[in-house]
Each structure stands twice: as C-alpha cells, then as structure tokens.
Amino acid sequence: MIRDITIGQYYPSESVIHRLDARIKFIGTIGYVIALFLFDTFWGFLPALFWLGTIIVLSRIPLRFIAKGLKPVLFLLIFLALFNLFLTPGQTIFEWWIFNITDKGLENAGFMALRLMFLVIGSSMMTYTTTPSQLTAGMESIFKPLGVFKVPVHEVAMMMSIALRFIPILLEETDKIMKAQQARGADFESGNIFRRAKALIPVLVPLFVSAFRRAGELAEAMEARCYHGGKGRTKLHPLKMKGRDYVGLALIIGFVVAMGFVP
Amino acid sequence: MSITFDKVDHLYGKGTSFEKMALKNVSFHIRDGEFVGIIGHTGSGKSTLIQHMNGLLKCTGGNIYYDGKDISDKEYDRKKLRQNVGIVFQYPEHQLFEATVGKDVAFGPNNLGIPGLQAEVRTYEALRSVGIDDSLLDVSPFDLSGGQKRRVAIAGVLAMKPKVLVLDEPAAGLDPVGRRDILDMIAGIRREENITVILVSHSMEDVAEYVDRIMVMNDGELAMDGPVGEVFAHRRELEEMGLSVPQISLLMKDLEDAGIIKDTGIYTMEEAVRVLSKRLLEGSGQSTYNTTP
C-alpha cells in the first residue's frame, strides 16, 4: 500500500545511532556520500558495506523496513541499470535482436545500481534515526555560517523539517482518499498507463485541496504561538556534543580518508 | 445481504515497531435490513472494522461472509461487493474533486459502467434523498457549506445504490441542528430504501435514538452487542470504556430509583417526554408528591 513508502520517515528506537548528535549524523551522511564516489572498482563496496552494515546493526532498524524504503526507487534503479547495460560500448558477450550486451555494460550496470542502492539506504539511515526537529536543529547549526551571506538558514531548515514531517501525513491522507474513491468504484490497479494516470485525478485534487488547507492551518497555529522566524528563538533541547559524538566524528573522518585509498 | 464476521483479526504494520492489533477476534452477524450502531472510544478499531466490510482491508485472521459466501474466496466478485456495500468515510467531504456537484455524485455510477442517462437519474435521486436542491447541480462542490458538502459526498455513495450503507461518523464536526438533520436524513433513507444501515459513532446520544442494535468496540474487541436498551443497562462497563450513556437515560434511571416512575430502560428524549408528561398528568390528579412544603 501507499503507506509502505518509508523514505524520509523516522523510525523510533533506542540506539546509539539514534542518540548521536544530528550534526554528526549529517556530516557522516555527507562523508559517506563523498566516499561512495571516491572509488571506481567493485572492491570499494566492501568497506562501504562494512560501514553501512555496522550502522544498520547499531541502529536496530529491521532490515525489512529498510528494504521497503528501496521500493519507490526500484523503478529508477532498474531504468538506470538497463540504460547502462545496453548503451555501453565494449566487447559483446550476448546478442539478441536489437539488444547487445557488452562486458563493460554489464559491469557499469552493476556498479551504478549498487552505488545508487548504497546512496539511498545510507542517506535514509539519517532520517530513520533522527527526528525532524533534531534534523532541523542540526542543519541550522551546521549552516549557520551561511547567515553571513544573508541566507535565511533558519527558515530553510524549518521548511525542510516541515516538508519531512508532512510526508507521512500526506501519505496517510492519500491512503484515505484512495480508499474513499475505491469505495465509489474507482479502480487504480487495472488499465494502461494513461488510464491509470487519469484514475489518479480523483485522488490528486482532494489531496492538493487538503495540503493547502493544512498549510494554512499550520501557518495560523504557528503564528498563534508567536512564531516569527529564527531571530531570538531559543531551543528547548540545545544540541550538545558528547563523548560518543566525538568518537563518531573521528570514525567518520577515518572512514572517508580510508576510502580515499581504496583503488 | 447478511454480514457475518467470524473471529476476524487485523494487524497493522506487521513486523515493524508500529505493529498494532487493531481488531481482535471480532465475531458478529448482521441480518438483512438491520439498523446497527457501532460505538467505541477513539482508536477502538471502528474505522478498521468497517473497512473490512467492502474488502478495502483484508483481515489478517478469521473470515468474513456475505450471504454465507466467503469474500476472501478467489471467485468472489469483489467489485460487486464494493457496489453492494457503500461506505461513507469520516469527513467524506474531503473526497470531493469534480468541477460540479452533479459530476461528483455521478462518479460512482460511472465507475460501475452505468449508462449516461441512468447515471443521471441516479444522481438526481441521490441528491434529492440527501436534501440537496437541483439548483446546486452545476455548482462547484468546493463552494458549498460544510454540511452541504457532506450531503453531496453521501449522495455520491447512495448513487451506487448499495444494499448495505455504512457511515463512519456522519455527524462529526457539525452543529447540533446539522447533526440531527444528517441523522434524520439517514434514518429516512433507510426507511425508504429498506437497506441495512451501519452507523459508526463515538457518541451514544447520536446513535441511541436511531438504531435498533448497538455494537460496542473497545480496544479492538467487540465488547458488547445487543439491543439498545440492553447495552445501556451496562452503564458501569460503558463508563470504564470511556463511553457514557445518554444523559436522558441517567435522569430516567434516577427518577426510577426515586420511585417516581416505573418505566425502565428509557434512552430517547421522545420516550422520556411521553412517559414524564403522562406521569405529570396522573400526578396532577392524585398529587402523589407535594410541591408545597
């Protein structure tokens, strides 16, 4: 069902990774993404897998939940892999009709697919283990220096966290509306792609209407509680680096540097 | 269509930390043409329960039968089931999407493949039975008042001519007059169309006057099931589940305990008025109790 989409969601649990300072996790994610682009042979995936595996085990998030998060990008993944598979020149190893698979194509397809999977899973780990409010606080704190250049750091961070927070709400709403229309005989599962796209109109229109209504209500509720942007705003739970956060930071730096030496 | 639930379970979010047993071992039988109220506290599983009735949710345990046929059978025509069992969801006005009221109501019939003219007739009939004037047919549903929107949304389900009509909190969020109007309207439709109606609510007051039978949901279980008067007699248990019996039945119970009236199990205002006025008339003749000290 539509509620299975887990990207950008928070998965509540008690773990070291959950308790880690949001800034460290953010830096870790950036470092991990950079590290994924530092190597160009399959060997690089070994240490990356070890790193990702350790984080997943430590975070105590069930693998099944993580696998579900891959579902929405599966289409993109297959698409990219196929492109690479058929369009890379090289030594032909398999030929049929207009299709021509080369050794290089096979290698590229596998490499791209793996890298994308690592990217998606790795960056989802950040949102799975960090509440939206921690996430905003972390980003705000990291990007604070940009304020010098008149970048509205607080506002952007707030917008992002609201957007993240609204993903599950809108998914729930979509689910509800789909059910209501199904009860009126709507059929989302059969027909060709055009019919299916058209079948979504009865879902999208109410969804947009309700998204705008919610946005208006939220703005009013925030104003009613005297929200006036970031200026002079204090925090209930200010971010504070603890021992484990420094350990985490050291490990991250170590990991990225080590990945730089992988062939 | 008779409905039978046999030991139905529903588990949400299997295998995640959100796992929630929303229905536990629910069994009941609803005969053709019954008027049933389902009440229960917030989160007790009412909405989950009714979504099983037209196959939108599949039970994770147990079986559901319509007229004795298992709806999880491969051969069972689930499309037909959606047509036969009309569900009006909580806040149905949030599902309106068409450019005009008429088109929105015709959405259901069109999906069923009913030919144009016949669909139009159904649209008219449905709108009339919910008390929406023909002049609103070409108005955008988004320009209507809250109560009108809700009526249009209900008409959208009625236009499919269901044999079983299920309404989830049809009166939620309306003012007292609006609540009465909607509920009266539903009772009227039931009388005219002679269909099974299942009314979901967390307010006893709403349900009591209309339905014949009450099912009480508590934490995913079917805690009570019986005629209205019988269920209301279990005042203690209901209060433990966070439900209260109608105010008027409390008053009548007190009067009965004080020996002023003899009738028991009165829970509707009309009944109470009838009994009390009769008692007052008697009283003025015999002066059973003194008003002067």
Ligand SMILES: Nc1ncnc2c1ncn2[C@@H]1O[C@H](COP(=O)(O)OP(=O)(O)OP(=O)(O)O)[C@@H](O)[C@H]1O
């Ligand atoms: N799609 C879902 N995924 C996970 N849990 C759910 C889902 N829908 C409902 N629940 C949970 O199942 C339980 C029963 O919910 P349900 O919506 O059936 O209650 P309800 O009796 O209709 O409540 P209300 O009076 O508030 O409408 C609740 O604890 C709810 O959190």
Ligand SMILES: [Mg+2]
């Ligand atoms: Mg509900």
